[in-house]
Amino acid sequence: MEIDALYSEIITEHSRSSRNRRRMENPTVSRQxxxxxxGDELTLELREDGGVITDASFTGEGxxxxxxxxSMMTDIIRGKSRTEAARLCSAFLGMIKGEQPDAETLDALEDAAALQxxxxxxxxxxxxxxxxxxxxxxxxxxxxQ
Amino acid sequence: MVNIKNISDDFPILAQKINGHRFVYLDSAATSMRPNFVLDRIDAFYKSSAANPHRGVYALAERATAAYEGARAAVARFVGADTDEIVFTRNASESLNIVMYCHAQYALKPGDSVVIPISEHHSNLVPWQIAAAKTGAELRYLYTDAETGLIPDSEIERKIDKTTKIVAFAHVSNVLGLRFPAEKLVARARCVGAVTVLDAAQSVPHFPVDFHGLDVDFAAFSAHKMYGPMGIGVLYGRRELLEKMPPFLFGGDMIEYVREQDTDFAAPPHRFEAGTQNAGGAVGLAAAVEYIGAIGWANIESREAALMRRLTAGLAEQKRVSVIGDADPGARRYGVVSFNIEDVHSHDAATILDSFGIAIRAGAHCAHPLLDYLGVKASCRASLGVYSTEQDIDRLLECIPQVRRKLGYGD
Structure with a gap:
């Protein structure tokens, strides 16, 4: 792929953004x-309330x-149910494996679709x-839990 | 055989375009490219002489044996060893594993120590972890001075003591490009009666190395980092040590005589070469030795030193670039320099530079303990070969500022 498509504005903006790159107080789960x-490492923190992921953030090097x-992933899953988050996760991993997602799935992946x-x-x-x-x-x- | 004015013309792989640009290959420390001279010799061996060495008595078999054993003699002359002290292996890693399996695991016991620098490549580190775990010996590290990247004398004196049975070290660091004081380490090891193991993978392509002169007990290197083919390497062992060691693998051609229930093994080096060997690889390695000889060490050393000065001076002038292990910008680096670009992960740098046709290495360079010790997650690494040119260096320096720009960072 062309280098400018890989490092498109939407991708580089997310990579520099610190909006979702933070520690969370009292996360429901923290996973490395x-x-x-x-050598990339990342800690993902989620807060869940009544089956809904109310906040998501990450820290680490990469x-x-x-x-x-x-950054894109934490944006998308915030406000989603656990089941929806799991479905988006499979959709994203499938897309990166080379499966062509349908229009609805691409839509649901929001900015993350740019990583196709x-x-x-x-x-x-x-x-x-x-x-x-x-x-x-x-x-x-x-x-x- | 050598186009001395334009050495890169000897290397057909360098003539291609990568991502629409002239190919600039700066990853010779991972593997060097091969000149036509080497490729043609391998081709000729397979087209005219490739019977199984040491077996048949017909003309072609004699020719194959002569080619294989002739390669051993050429390699021995190249590194200052006797012919029967040169064992052909798959690569430097396998050579170092033979030292671990056939010497270290019998020589070590609880209370003993193995001493290695923190900067070692995993291939000269993991086998010693395993040896320590198998025998109860301690694995002890020589820490480099974080500023200079060198091992202080006091560290050598203190860590190598009467418990030390093995001192293993790289001649040149594959991350820092700095040359370690082999003479000093060998002298200290001799003083306490320890066996020395030299990883010469990053030194034999860049300056003349003499194993007898250095007085090391074992040494290892790979053909593919010195313009030879992949899949063949060398273990040097002092004759008295090799003679005492049991075989590594068992099978054909490593035996003297086999009875129903037991076997007499062949003498070194054949004791360590079970099964049909990579004779084409050995021929290619011997051709690489001849090619290096035709360019001449004086030529290679002066060219590479001048290119490295140009590269390190250029990196020092770059804004937002830091060289790893660099307090002394004048420090002599042998073919390798590692650096980081501010805010940028080395994998992004390598991907972006690749889009300009430039191949550099990114990551941890098979040296996790060194990077952890230096507090660096990963780095970019540029490394040189005989075919590297001023244009290659200038192209890299010209494209580095593009990396931050592509990622949306300011200049």
Missing amino acids: GVNPSC CAISKASA GVSKMPARVKCAVLPWHTLKSAIEDLKD
Whole structure:
């Protein structure tokens, strides 16, 4: 893919943004995700209230793609139910694996749909999916609580 | 055989365009490219001589044996060793594993120590963790001075003591590009009666190395980092040590005589070469040795030193670029320099530079403990080969400022 499409304005803006990059007080769940091959690490925090994710944030080190992906993801899942968040998670991971999402799914993924091109860059796939794999584990943790 | 004016013309892989740009390859520390001279020799071996060495008595088998054993002799001359002290392996990692499996795990016991610098590549670090775990010995680190990247003498004196049975170290750090004081480490190890293991993977492509002269007990390197093919490496072992070691793998060609219930093993180096060997690889490695000889060390060293000065001076002039392990900007670096661009993860830098046709390494460079010690998550690494040019360096320096711009950061 073209470099300007990978580092598009929407992606680089999210990567630099600190809006969702913060510690949360009293999260319901805090989950760490690590990419051993590149050293990226991220801690995802979720607050759940009555089955709804009322806040989501992340902290950690990573490349622009993983930070943008985390920022977009936390935006999308805020206000969603646990089940909806899990569905979006599968949709995103499917898209990065190369499945073509339908228009409705692309719509639901909001800004994260901009990361679709990463599916054609095998070396960077792991950067885009780290926050989402972490979300998947965090949702499992919520179920256990 | 060498186009001395334009060495890069000898390397067909460099002639291609990458992402629409002239290809600038600055990752030779990961693997170097191969000249036509090496590729043609490998091709010729497979087209004219590739029978199984050491087996048949017909003409082609004799030719294959001569090519394989001739390669061993050429490699021995190249690194200042005797021919029967050169074992062909798959790569430097396998060579170091042989030292662990066939020497260290028998030589170590609880209370002993293995000493290595914190800057070691995982291939000269993980085997020692395993050796320590297997035997109850302690794995002890020599810490580099965070400012200079060098190991202080006091650290060498203090850590290498009478408990030390093995001192293993890289000749040149694959992250910092700095040359470690092999003579000093060997002298201290001798003083306490420890065996020395030299990882020469990053030194043999850049300056002449003499294993007998250095007085090391074991040494390892890979062909693919010195213009040879992938899949063949070398273990050097002092004859008396190799003779005492049991085999690594068992099978054909590593035996003297096999009876129903037991076997007499061959003498070194064949004791450590079970099964059909990578004879084409050995021929390619010998060709690489010849190619390096044809360019000449004086030529290689002066060219690479001048290019490295240009690169480090250029990096020092860049705004928002910091070199790793750099208090002394004049420090001599051998083919390798690591750096970071402010606010930028090295993977983004490498992806963006790739879009300009430039290949650099990004990440932890198989040296997690060093990066943790230095407090660095990851870094960019540029490394040189004989084919590197001033234009390559200038192109990198010209494109680095683009990285922050592409990511939306100010200049």
